Amino acid sequence: MFRTDDAARAGDPTGRDESGRLERVPSSRTGSTIARGEVVGSATPAGVMALLLGIGPAAHRRDRFRGVRGGPRAPGGGATMWPMSQHRASFSLAEIRERIDALDADLVHLLARREKLVREAAGLKKDERAVRAPDRAERVVAAARAEAERAGLTPAVAETVWRAMVGAFIDLELTEHRREGAPR
Numbered sequence: 001m002f003r004t005d006d007a008a009r010a011g012d013p014t015g016r017d018e019s020g021r022l023e024r025v026p027s028s029r030t031g032s033t034i035a036r037g038e039v040v041g042s043a044t045p046a047g048v049m050a051l052l053l054g055i056g057p058a059a060h061r062r063d064r065f066r067g068v069r070g071g072p073r074a075p076g077g078g079a080t081m082w083p084m085s086q087h088r089a090s091f092s093l094a095e096i097r098e099r100i101d102a103l104d105a106d107l108v109h110l111l112a113r114r115e116k117l118v119r120e121a122a123g124l125k126k127d128e129r130a131v132r133a134p135d136r137a138e139r140v141v142a143a144a145r146a147e148a149e150r151a152g153l154t155p156a157v158a159e160t161v162w163r164a165m166v167g168a169f170i171d172l173e174l175t176e177h178r179r180e181g182a183p184r
């Protein structure tokens, strides 16, 4: 059993090991899953019980991070604000960097999926203006800002990242387009 607040879905589980059944179960459904008698392995119930009881390494680590994520809202509703002293030393820098590296790996996989779609979109565009699609690019950035608000990501960070990302994909689309000699 693995517990996370910030997983990015890459697909259904595949490694079976000794498991009879592999499934992603939101923690909100943990109780009913147990009640239906669907949790039968030995390691899984131990993890589920620790989660429900709020004990064990997973819960402990989550609580320590909760102070960082659930802090008071900044004026304007953006990022949470905690004095550094309140969340320093909860985790070592090495632990935090390990988590950052794992998230970065997830992001790379998500971006690879995005690139496939962008390439497909490029194939359907007839000229350079259609590739650049500035109105669409602005809508993409605005949507990222709005989603950032909901997710607790600083909107200005989201905007900077998305502009850089869309810019990179526009360059990729233009290169592909020119290489394929599409009419323009």
Ligand SMILES: O=C(O)C(=O)C[C@]1(C(=O)O)C=C[C@@H](O)C=C1
Residues within 6 Å of the ligand: 118, 121, 122, 131, 132, 133, 134, 136, 137, 140, 165, 166, 169, 170, 173
């Ligand atoms: O939506 C498109 O048309 C795309 O090609 C995708 C995308 C993007 O990366 O989001 C890329 C180029 C355009 O400027 C607009 C958006």
